[in-house]
Amino acid sequence: MNSFDAIVIGAGVIGSSVAYHLARFGAKKVLVLDRTQIGAGTTSQSSGILRTHYSVRENVALAQSSWGVFKDFANYLQDEDAASGMVQCGYLICAPEGEKLEPLRQALQGxxxxxxxxxxxxxxxARSLLPIAQFDDAALIGYExxxxxxxAYLVATSFARTARRLGVKIMEGVEVHRLLTEGGQVTGVETSQGTFVSNTVISTQNIWATDIARWTGIPTPVVAERHAVLALEGPNPYTFQMPVFKDLGSPGMLYCRSYGGNQMLVSEGTVGETLTEPHNEQGDISLDYIVDVGEQVAQRFPAxxxxxxxxxWTGVYDVTPDWNPVLGRIPDVKGLIVGYGFSGxxxxxxxxxxxxLAQEALGLPTDVSLAPYALExxxxxxxxxxxxxxGAVS
Ligand SMILES: Cc1cc2nc3c(=O)[nH]c(=O)nc-3n(C[C@H](O)[C@H](O)[C@H](O)COP(=O)(O)OP(=O)(O)OC[C@H]3O[C@@H](n4cnc5c(N)ncnc54)[C@H](O)[C@@H]3O)c2cc1C
Structure with missing residues (x-):
């Protein structure tokens, strides 16, 4: 009864997506365990921006294939109740003369x-698309x-609901305490509600992936980094028709998007506050910080x-040294597959x-090679x- 084809640790948007795909590829007995609730980890803190703009070509390819899913989400999941809450408003990115200009040029060409x-x-x-902004300093402007x-929360819960409808068992409020192995092979997990057996465990634990280092001794190069997200109420509407905006000219490399009505959601795209322990509780946002971001916003959006x-609110990124995820098998522990380090x-x-990750777990050919994302x-x-x-633009 407690034996499964695959066990997924973590029901964030990544774990829920893995679980859905495992079931869709035909896995019969899949278990997902989360110590809190579906999507209640860092997924619930996301700004939700979808772009394929990256300078790392592997990320462009992954974002492209993912975009195809978001665009047609209910059909892809074959579940009319599935929704992503997508707003297709476009993505505008600009750089002034200076150090970000050449990277932008190369990334757009890529x-x-x-x-x-x-x-x-x-x-x-650019002004006609985003009339509340000024572009006087812009040397290069790209538009996607x-x-x-x-x-992100809606996407996680949609993946999870459809996975359940396909037979996946999702247990909330269950904490994994230990990975069980025999002779270098995964055999299951020990949890707050007993032992569950499987030769395949997929860890999608985000900032808590450091558990893997405790359980196996294998390093997990990931740190928890806190970032603040502000919703500013301006004098003019930032409509859903106006694009997401990435300002490579601002000191904080700001990203902005509509938050409905006259509100702009804004956050910095630079390094955040490193936490000594992985947790995603709310942190303080100082008045100085709000003033600083406000001044940067006012430079670009005079009104x-x-x-x-x-x-x-604050949210926490699982940051790796190159700001890109670790995906795939951990060769020293047979049957262990990871997906962490998404770095915002x-x-x-x-x-x-x-x-x-589902393809890899089931021994199917993967759509693209996972090798570039290996821990190695x-x-x-x-x-x-x-x-x-x-920074998360990567
Ligand atoms: C402020 C902020 C803004 C962001 N903006 C964007 C954006 O605009 N665009 C974008 O693409 N991305 C963005 N991101 C990043 C994106 O939201 C995350 O990469 C993604 O949601 C991570 O999903 P996850 O499933 O890896 O992690 P999580 O949602 O954190 O899920 C991990 C789960 O694992 C569970 N867990 C961990 N350890 C255990 C254990 N031992 N036992 C049981 N359960 C366990 C946790 O309870 C948690 O639910 C942002 C992130 C933040 C914080």
Whole structure:
């Protein structure tokens, strides 16, 4: 009764996607365990932005395949109740003269080479799409019309519900205490509700992936990093028709999107506050920080000089040294597969990653090679560092 074809630890958007894909590929007995609830981890803190803009070509490919799923979510899941809350408003990115200009030029060209629809805009064209912004300093502006944002929590719960309908067992409020192995082979997990047996365990634990190091002695190069997200109430609407905006010219490499009505959701795309322990509880956001971000926003969106703070929250990224995830098998422990280290950009990759990890777990050919994302890269030095340096744009 307690024996399964595969056990997934973590029911965030990644684990839920893995579980759905395992069932869809025909796995009969799949168990998902989460110590809290589906989507209640860092997934619930996401800004939800979907773009294929990356400077790492593997990420472009994963984001592209995932985008195809978000666009047609209910059909893909073959479940009319599934929803992603997607708003296809486009993604505008601009850089002034300076160090970010060449990376932007190369990343846009890379996207074009990989078949993504990208437009190069003049300042007036950019202004017509996002009239609340000024582009006086912009030396290069790229626009991805198909991009936008969606609801990460809704996507996680949709994947999980459809997985359940396909026979997956999801247990909430169950904490995994230990990975069980025999002779280097995974045999199951010990939990707060007893032992569950399987030769295949997929860990999608995000910042808590450091458990793996405790359980196996194998390093997990991931740190928990807290970031703040602000919703500013401006004098003019930031409509759902206006694109998500990435400002490579601002000190915080800000990203902004509509949050409905006159509200703009804004956050910095740079390094956050490192936490000593992995947890995703709310942290303080200082007034100085709010003023600093507000000033950066006002530079780009002059009318937001008068904006007020409508709401705010903090969220935690699972950051690796190259700001890209670790995906695939851990060779020293047979049967253990991991997906962690999404470094603040995992939602947009979640359908593709879930599919790849499920394929790998079931011994099926993977759509694309997982090799570039292997843990081994931190030993070999073949890192996946993006052209923009540290930060979630990667
Ligand atoms: C502020 C913020 C903004 C973001 N914005 C974007 C964005 O705009 N676009 C984008 O693409 N991405 C964004 N991201 C990143 C994206 O949201 C995450 O990469 C993604 O949601 C991570 O999903 P996950 O399943 O890996 O992790 P989680 O949702 O954290 O799930 C991990 C789960 O594992 C469970 N767990 C861990 N250890 C155990 C254990 N021992 N036993 C049982 N259960 C366990 C936890 O309870 C948790 O539910 C953002 C993230 C944050 C924090």
């Amino acid at each position: 996207q074009v080479n990989q078949g993504v629809t990208v437009q190069y805009l003049g300042r007036d064209e 019309p198909e991009a936008g944002f969606a609801d 937001f000089d008068e904006a007020g703070l409508a709401s705010s 950009h995992g939602f947009k990759l979640s359908p593709g990653v879930g599919r790849l 890269r931190f030993r070999s030095g073949h890192l996946l560092t993006g052209l923009y340096g540290k």
